[in-house]
Amino acid sequence: MTIIASAPGKVILFGEHAVVHGSHAVAAALSSLRVFARLEPRSDNRVRIELLDLGVWWEDETSALGITRARGEAPEPPPSSKKPNGRALELARRLEAPLVAVAYLCAELCDAEGATLAVKSGGLPAGAGLGSSAAVAVACAAALCVGATGALRKDVANAWAFAAEVVQHGRPSGLDNALSCYGGGVVAVRRGAGLERNTLEIPPLKLLITNTRVARSTKELVAKVAAEFEAAPGPVRRLFDAIDTIALDFASACRENRVATPFVARLVRLNHALLRALGASHPALEAVADMATEAGAPATKLTGAGGGGCAITLLHDAEGIEIADDKVRRLVQKLRRRGFDCYQTDL
Ligand code: MEV
Structure with a gap:
């Protein structure tokens, strides 16, 4: 069979x-x-x-x-x-x-x-x-x-x-x-004792996923961040803790039904800045963030291991208003001209 x-x-x-x-x-x-x-x-x-x-x-x-x-x-x-x-x-x-x-x-x-x-x-x-x-x-x-x-x-x-x-x-x-x-x-x-999974209900968020098509290895990036941690455990632990707080704040906001898009946008930007500090970003990912900001979508972060690969952009402006379809289309065209692939999705 x-x-x-x-x-x-x-x-x-x-x-x-x-x-x-x-x-x-x-x-x-x-x-x-x-x-x-x-x-x-x-x-x-x-x-x-x-x-x-x-x-x-x-x-x-x-x-x-x-x-x-x-x-x-x-x-x-x-x-x-x-x-x-x-x-x-x-x-x-x-x-x-x-x-x-x-x-x-x-x-x-x-x-x-x-x-x-x-x-x-x-x-x-x-x-x-x-x-x-x-x-x-x-x-x-x-x-x-x-x-x-x-x-x-x-x-x-x-x-x-x-x-x-x-x-x-x-x-x-x-x-x-x-x-x-x-x-x-x-x-x-x-991680740790085991992987605990909790389903979260979140309000609809429009996302653009941009694949920079810059090849990278998850194994190498995970090892690179681990090496940073080993070399400077104090400050890097604080970066991890800040990322942990972002994930937990978002999860609490979802559970309490108070997810405001501008708040999510802030968390997205902060999380990306922390990942950049860990050495996980790449010029192509920064280019995606700049192009999206120019198009009125100020919240982009790398997703996955970084070092290339994909970025996610919240298709909402700083006030949380959804970016108009024609603006999204122009942004996607611009990103494609740069050689990137784009996928629009809802969470
Ligand atoms: C890779 O998709 C996500 C990482 O956090 C690695 C992992 O969780 O195993 C970078």
Whole structure:
């Protein structure tokens, strides 16, 4: 039986990077930007992985990934603290970078009779801060879990997706895979003892997501911020605390039904300034902020790991009034002329 699973990307409103160090974050799944995984069981003891958008594939005997589990046997429960090792991981590491996490999941969840796992983006741009790697991991983990056990257990798929994120990013917070797996509205999460998710109801906010198309690596950016923290723990802890306060203030305002758009705009600007101080911005992201401000939308921040990738702009002016459609169109044209991609969305 062919199994198709899909998982959405995400947008972080507040709290990226600080969430890796124990702070809260507020984020939402982007249900219209997704990744699809198609699993076809086979019986020739071979495993094939295809990343269709990248034209990258890999195929070998299941034994090359160390797969020994027979069809119908449930996979081991996902490890709580992930320290991947062994032959499968070694092999996965030698594959091209985007294949690593998928190969790792295959090695852990595939059965010995083999399978073909194909991954395709449904509009979600890769490596842009919108959670594409987590969406790939969640879609693949979901398909492989159903393939292995005949049923979807989101907690299991999420735990395996987190394990894949560890393989790919080193020290993820688990925010991206949790958002992609459980979807829903906006949640506040915190690392540490575990990821606590609270659904928040927020009033409609119009957002423009701009992909600068400047390539960057989440792993490197997370390591860069961690190095700043190590070099200057006192001041950097205070930056994390300020970001934590922003996420918590926004969450409280949502819970108490008092989200005023100018207040959100202020939080967006402050959060971006703090991320810039952490070294997570990029000239292209600053250019987006300047162009949006010129167009009358003064609140832009990077979203995701930064260093390029995506920015979000609140399509509201300083008084909270929605920016008129023709002004938004002109801004989008200007951003596209600069080589950026734009997606308009509501939260
Ligand atoms: C990446 O989308 C968000 C970061 O906070 C990393 C993470 O939470 O794992 C930069």
